[in-house]
Every structure is written in structure tokens, then in C-alpha cells.
Amino acid sequence: MPIVFSFSNDNFIANKVASNLNFKRGNATIRHFPDSESYVKLNSEVKNEDVILINSLDHPDRKAMALLFFADVAKEYGAKSIGLICPYLGYMRQDKRFHDGEAISSDIFAKFLSQHLDWLITVDPHLHRYKALEEIYSIPTRVVHATLPIAQWIIDNVHNPYLIGPDEESTQWISEVAKLTHAPFVILEKIRRGDRDVTVSVHDMEQYREHTPVILDDIISTAQTMIETAHQLNAIGLKPPICIGVHPIFAANSYQTLINAPIAKVVSSNTIPHASNAIDVSPLITEALKAYLND
Amino acid sequence: MPIVFSFSNDNFIANKVASNLNFKRGNATIRHFPDSESYVKLNSEVKNEDVILINSLDHPDRKAMALLFFADVAKEYGAKSIGLICPYLGYMRQDKRFHDGEAISSDIFAKFLSQHLDWLITVDPHLHRYKALEEIYSIPTRVVHATLPIAQWIIDNVHNPYLIGPDEESTQWISEVAKLTHAPFVILEKIRRGDRDVTVSVHDMEQYREHTPVILDDIISTAQTMIETAHQLNAIGLKPPICIGVHPIFAANSYQTLINAPIAKVVSSNTIPHASNAIDVSPLITEALKAYLND
Numbered sequence: 001m002p003i004v005f006s007f008s009n010d011n012f013i014a015n016k017v018a019s020n021l022n023f024k025r026g027n028a029t030i031r032h033f034p035d036s037e038s039y040v041k042l043n044s045e046v047k048n049e050d051v052i053l054i055n056s057l058d059h060p061d062r063k064a065m066a067l068l069f070f071a072d073v074a075k076e077y078g079a080k081s082i083g084l085i086c087p088y089l090g091y092m093r094q095d096k097r098f099h100d101g102e103a104i105s106s107d108i109f110a111k112f113l114s115q116h117l118d119w120l121i122t123v124d125p126h127l128h129r130y131k132a133l134e135e136i137y138s139i140p141t142r143v144v145h146a147t148l149p150i151a152q153w154i155i156d157n158v159h160n161p162y163l164i165g166p167d168e169e170s171t172q173w174i175s176e177v178a179k180l181t182h183a184p185f186v187i188l189e190k191i192r193r194g195d196r197d198v199t200v201s202v203h204d205m206e207q208y209r210e211h212t213p214v215i216l217d218d219i220i221s222t223a224q225t226m227i228e229t230a231h232q233l234n235a236i237g238l239k240p241p242i243c244i245g246v247h248p249i250f251a252a253n254s255y256q257t258l259i260n261a262p263i264a265k266v267v268s269s270n271t272i273p274h275a276s277n278a279i280d281v282s283p284l285i286t287e288a289l290k291a292y293l294n295d
Numbered sequence: 296m297p298i299v300f301s302f303s304n305d306n307f308i309a310n311k312v313a314s315n316l317n318f319k320r321g322n323a324t325i326r327h328f329p330d331s332e333s334y335v336k337l338n339s340e341v342k343n344e345d346v347i348l349i350n351s352l353d354h355p356d357r358k359a360m361a362l363l364f365f366a367d368v369a370k371e372y373g374a375k376s377i378g379l380i381c382p383y384l385g386y387m388r389q390d391k392r393f394h395d396g397e398a399i400s401s402d403i404f405a406k407f408l409s410q411h412l413d414w415l416i417t418v419d420p421h422l423h424r425y426k427a428l429e430e431i432y433s434i435p436t437r438v439v440h441a442t443l444p445i446a447q448w449i450i451d452n453v454h455n456p457y458l459i460g461p462d463e464e465s466t467q468w469i470s471e472v473a474k475l476t477h478a479p480f481v482i483l484e485k486i487r488r489g490d491r492d493v494t495v496s497v498h499d500m501e502q503y504r505e506h507t508p509v510i511l512d513d514i515i516s517t518a519q520t521m522i523e524t525a526h527q528l529n530a531i532g533l534k535p536p537i538c539i540g541v542h543p544i545f546a547a548n549s550y551q552t553l554i555n556a557p558i559a560k561v562v563s564s565n566t567i568p569h570a571s572n573a574i575d576v577s578p579l580i581t582e583a584l585k586a587y588l589n590d
Contacts, residue, residue: 028396034546035516036354037386042396059331061360065386068407069398077396091332091360101323101337101372103364112363221330251329 002293003044005070006054007063009273013087014054016282021290026051030066040069047078052085052289058249058272060090060109071116081118083292085285087271088247092126093219110136121288123271123281124218124246128169142292144284146246146269147173151180153267153279154214158242162211164188164233166225174216184208188229206236212264213241220245220268223254227261240264248274297588298339300365301349302358304568308382309349311577316585321346325361335364342373347380347584353544353567355385355404366411376413380580382566383542387421388514405431416583418566418576419513419541423464437587439579441541441564442468446475448562448574449509453537457506459483459528461520469511479503483524501531507559508536515540515563518549522556535559543569 005026006014018025026044033039051074055067071082091109094102110133113120119140125133133141154161154177163185165174171187178185186205213233215226226243233241240263248255248268255276258266269279300321301309313320321339328334346369350362366377386404389397405428408415414435420428428436449456449472458480460469466482473480481500508528510521521538528536535558543550543563550571553561564574 033388033516034549035385035514035544036356036546037388038356038400039389040398040400041394061331061333062356065356065359065400065404069400069403072403072406073396073398090330093328093332094334099336101368103335103337103368105333105335105360105364108364108367109360111367219330221328249330251331254329 002050002052003046004052004054005044007056007066010054010056010087012270012273013085013282013285016280017052017054017085017286017289020282020286023052024049028070030070038066038069040066040073042070042073042077045077046074048080050293051079051082053082054085054087056088056272057086057090058088058247064112067113068116082116083119083121084113084117085121085289087123087281087285088249089120089122089125092130093128095126095129106130107136111138114138119292121285121292123269123285124173126218140292142288144281144288145173145176146271146279146281146284147176147180149269149279149281149284150216150244150246151177153244154181154183158212158214160211161214161242162186162205162208162238164213164215164229164241166215166217166229170217173218177216183214184211205233205238209237209239211239213238215241215243217243217245219247219249220258220266221249221251221254223250223258226258226263230261230263234262242267244268244279245276247271248276250274250276297345297347298341299347299349300337300339302351302361305349305351305382307565307568308380308577308580311575312347312349312380312581312584315577315581318347319344323365325365333361333364335361335368337365337368337372340372341369343375345588346374346377348377349380349382351383351567352381352385353383353542359407362408363411377411378414378416379408379412380416380584382418382576382580383544384415384417384420387425388423390421390424401425402431406433409433414587416580416587418564418580419468421513435587437583439576439583440468440471441566441574441576441579442471442475444564444574444576444579445511445539445541446472448539449476449478453507453509455506456509456537457481457500457503457533459508459510459524459536461510461512461524465512468513472511478509479506500528500533504532504534506534508533510536510538512538512540514542514544515553515561516544516546516549518545518553521553521558525556525558529557537562539563539574540571542566543571545569545571 003024003026004018029041094105165187268276270277298319298321299313324336389400456478460482563571565572
């Protein structure tokens with residue numbers, strides 16, 4: 001019977017997945033020494049077991065060595081396989097060489113994970129120039145889409161929604177949520193000049209003055225895209241928008257900045273634990289894991 | 296001709312080594328995105344070059360992915376070899392399984408570095424249960440000892456020194472500095488109960504009341520060993536000691552705590568850039584590198 005471990009931040013999903021599937025719940029100590037080095041200790045037997053680790057890979061540098069230590073020691077103690085469920089998969093944004101000399105970190109990180117793990121399941125990875133994880137991961141991967149629970153949350157909570165995708169990358173994904181919610185939608189154009197410098201062009205949206213705008217994005221990091229979009233909606237007289245992100249990274253003080261912007265609410269899925277979490281992805285992850293293990 | 300790169304913290308040693316040996320100085324951008332992910336870009340040609348990277352591995356989690364990206368992109372651009380000079384080598388302290396289930400991080404980290412690099416030079420690695428880096432590193436390694444410049448600093452700056460090694464691990468090393476300085480020395484016994492809980496036993500030291508105590512340790516992390524030792528020397532009426540560490544990690548606010556203890560001065564080598572640096576290891580590193588490349 002598989003045994004489910006997690007890094008402490010990911011206990012909620014790990015507990016749900018293990019109890020949904022009646023799997024054993026493993027225990028490991030994962031902490032830092034005062035000098036910041038990582039410490040990993042397995043407290044449960046893994047001999048001949050299929051080990052499943054739940055570890056969201058936001059702030060991947062902080063977690064990569066501990067993940068490596070975990071995979072190595074689990075193999076040393078005789079684990080039959082080690083699979084990773086990372087509700088958020090980091091290092092997907094540098095998906096090409098924008099300038100000569102750049103390391104394509106998505107590709108190198110994929111090689112690193114592929115070397116130490118047997119399979120990977122994630123939620124809505126940032127697939128932009130890559131069409132599928134198979135292009136960079138050499139281990140089996142499965143992708144879970146949060147569109148269904150997000151659409152359900154909108155149906156349950158938003159009156160007369162008008163969906164707004166902040167850039168072209170969100171097209172397919174916004175159109176899917178629009179189909180499920182029967183809501184109108186628009187995709188904006190984003191011009192990125194640097195990490196924090198984003199402008200968004202807004203056309204022809206005045207007809208939606210009576211709607212509740214819902215801005216949807218996969219990753220909220222600096223929140224600049226959301227904030228800029230909210231100000232533009234405000235300028236043309238739309239209602240304060242609801243901001244939904246699948247992956248609430250919220251770098252530095254960006255969450256505080258976002259909730260001080262002219263918006264109604266911030267909502268996220270629990271791929272990364274955060275105060276804004278309102279959409280639970282653990283049922284989807286459970287299904288995907290069950291399907292993968294049955295294959 | 297070899298080309299020397301460095302992470303920004305290590306520019307001083309990189310500049311010294313490159314100019315001492317008349318090697319090219321390479322330039323790379325190594326920074327973090329707002330979401331904390333690492334970004335690496337080579338700004339100098341490396342095709343058919345022997346690449347040397349200076350990167351001290353204190354806070355190794357923060358640097359390991361960038362190091363991986365650097366090594367990978369340098370190979371992709373045709374580097375002939377990639378060597379690492381890490382003045383401080385992290386992950387050497389978990390050198391055995393103290394409790395069942397623990398990952399032996401020294402060994403796993405050594406495998407990780409050995410896989411991505413061609414050779415490694417470091418200064419006084421924390422060799423306790425391992426006798427040599429070869430036990431865990433599969434690439435050629437060279438170890439530089441800071442004993443000579445430390446002894447020289449003591450000769451130049453300390454009147455009538457009395458050397459104090461805080462634990463058995465320091466025996467060989469303290470005795471070497473004692474030989475070079477012709478100073479008396481003592482090795483204390485350390486009992487470690489947890490990361491920050493250290494007591495030290497002090498015997499028969501009253502005869503050194505007119506000496507200047509010099510406490511020597513390889514790593515200063517929480518500084519608890521130094522602080523506890525200083526208080527005990529104080530209690531038996533010795534002068535305030537000079538505290539010398541090869542590797543000034545200084546976790547959290549430990550440097551402030553140490554300089555507020557009954558001590559005269561804190562001095563360190565520049566294996567990790569820090570306000571206490573007074574002993575330059577770059578001549579030693581230069582020599583070791585020259586000898587290695589000539590072999």
C-alpha cells in the first residue's frame with residue numbers, strides 16, 4: 001500500500017489524499033539547522049513501499065536540497081518508488097533563452113527532478129512555450145487542471161461574472177472557465193518590461209458595467225498584473241474585480257498591496273497554503289493519483 | 296587560458312585569484328526573481344575554456360540551484376571543464392546517521408556536486424568522521440588549510456597568546472597553529488545537547504592569567520561555543536579572549552551576541568565575506584589552484 005509523506009506546509013493535501021485513498025500516512029522530520037542547512041529524517045518505514053511525497057515547489061531553492069535528501073534516503077531505506085505530487089511546480093517560467101547566455105532553468109530543473117523521482121503530478125503548470133511537461137520531464141507526469149473547481153467557485157459565489165484574462169497565455173484556460181460558467185470573457189494584452197513593470201491594455205469593456213469582473217491568472221507573484229488590471233477596470237467605471245489565482249505565491253508584500261488596490265476580493269486555490277485559499281484542489285489530486293496508480 | 300567566474304559575494308577572492316594567475320575574469324549574472332527563483336546568465340564566452348567558479352557554499356540551499364544552472368549552461372556553451380573553488384564547503388556536518396532514518400546530507404550533497412563539476416578546491420572543510428573528502432567526493436578535490444595565515448595573524452597581532460580549542464575536533468588543527476606560533480594550548484571538552492545548547496569544561500587554566508586567550512574554531516554558526524567558552528574564561532579570571540573562526544557563518548543575530556559577550560575581538564578568514572574578516576585566504580587558494588592545474 002502506498003505511503004504519503006509531506007513537507008509541513010503540505011500536510012492538508014497530504015492528509016486529504018491519504019484518507020481519500022486509504023493510504024498510509026508517513027511521517028518525516030524536515031527542518032533547517034541554525035546555519036540554514038536542511039535536515040531530513042524518515043520516521044516511518046518505507047521498505048518495499050511506493051512512497052508519495054506532497055511538496056509544493058514554490059520557493060524551490062529553499063526546498064530542492066531537502067527533496068533530494070528525502071528521495072535519496074527513502075531509496076536507501078528500500079522504497080520501491082518515489083513519486084512527487086507538487087501542487088505548484090516551480091521553475092516553469094524560464095522556458096526559453098530570452099537572451100544569449102541564459103540558463104533555461106525549467107529544463108535543468110526538470111532534469112534534476114527526473115533524475116531523483118519516479119513520477120510527478122502537478123496542478124496547472126505554467127505551460128507557455130512548452131505544450132506539455134513531457135518535453136522536459138523524462139519521468140511520467142500527470143497534469144491536473146483547477147478550472148473545474150474554480151468555475152464551481154465562481155458559479156457559487158459571483159453574481160453575473162465577466163471573466164478577464166490578463167494576457168494571451170491565459171486564453172485557453174479562461175475560455176474553459178467561461179464555458180463552464182457560461183460567462184462572457186475578454187483576454188487582455190500584457191507588455192512586460194521587467195520583473196515588476198507590467199502594463200495592460202483594456203478595450204471595449206464598458207458594456208460590462210453591471211457585471212462583476214473576475215480576473216483569473218495562473219500565478220500571482222508580484223501581483224502587478226492584477227493591480228494594474230484592477231486600476232484600469234476602475235478607470236473605465238467597472239465594479240471592483242474579484243482576483244482569482246491558481247497559485248498564490250505572493251512575493252514580498254504583494255498580497256497587502258493587492259488587497260489595498262481597488263478590488264473586491266482575492267481568492268486562490270490551495271496549491272500553495274495562503275490566507276486567500278478558498279478552492280480545494282485535493283479532490284482533483286486524489287483522482288489524478290488514483291488514475292495514475294491504476295494505469 | 297582558464298576563466299574565473301564568481302557569485303557576487305565571492306568577487307574579492309575571484310579578482311585576486313584571476314589577477315595573481317593572470318587568468319581571464321568571466322562575468323555572469325546570478326540573481327533571484329521576485330518569486331525567489333534563481334536566474335543565471337553567462338556574459339562571457341566559455342567555449343573550449345576551463346571554467347573556474349568561486350562560490351562559497353554557506354547557505355547552500357540558497358545557492359545550489361544557481362550553481363547547477365551555472366554548470367549546466369557553461370557545459371552547454373562548450374566549456375571544457377568546470378571547477379569549483381568553494382572557500383567554505385557546506386553540508387559537511389551531518390557526516391553520519393546520528394538517528395535512524397536520517398539523510399546523511401554530506402554524502403548526498405557530495406554526490407550532487409560531483410555529478411555536475413569536474414574538480415573542487417576548498418578551505419578547511421569540516422572533516423570530523425571523514426578523514427578526507429575523497430571518501431564522499433568522486434571528483435578530484437584539494438584542501439587548503441588556513442592554519443598558516445591564522446598563525447601569522449596571531450604572531451602579528453597578539454601578545455603572549457594562549458590557544459584554546461573548544462572541542463576535540465579542533466585538536467590537530469589547534470596543535471598545528473600552536474606549533475607555528477610557539478604558543479601554549481588547551482583543548483576543551485564540548486557536550487552538545489541540541490543545536491544551540493553547548494557546555495564546555497575548563498580545567499587548570501589559572502596559570503595563563505597573564506596570557507591573551509585565543510579561542511580558535513573552524514565554523515562560527517550560532518557562536519554558542521565561543522560565547523560559553525568566553526564566559527568560563529571570564530569566570531576563572533582570564534583576560535577577555537580573541538575569538539578566531541575560519542568560517543564566519545554567524546546564523547541570525549549571533550555575531551551581535553558574540554561581540555556583546557566578555558571577549559576582546561572577533562576575527563575570521565574571508566572564506567565567507569563578513570565584517571569580522573581579517574585573514575585573507577586568497578594567496579593560499581591561488582597556490583592550490585596553480586598546483587592543481589599543473590598536476
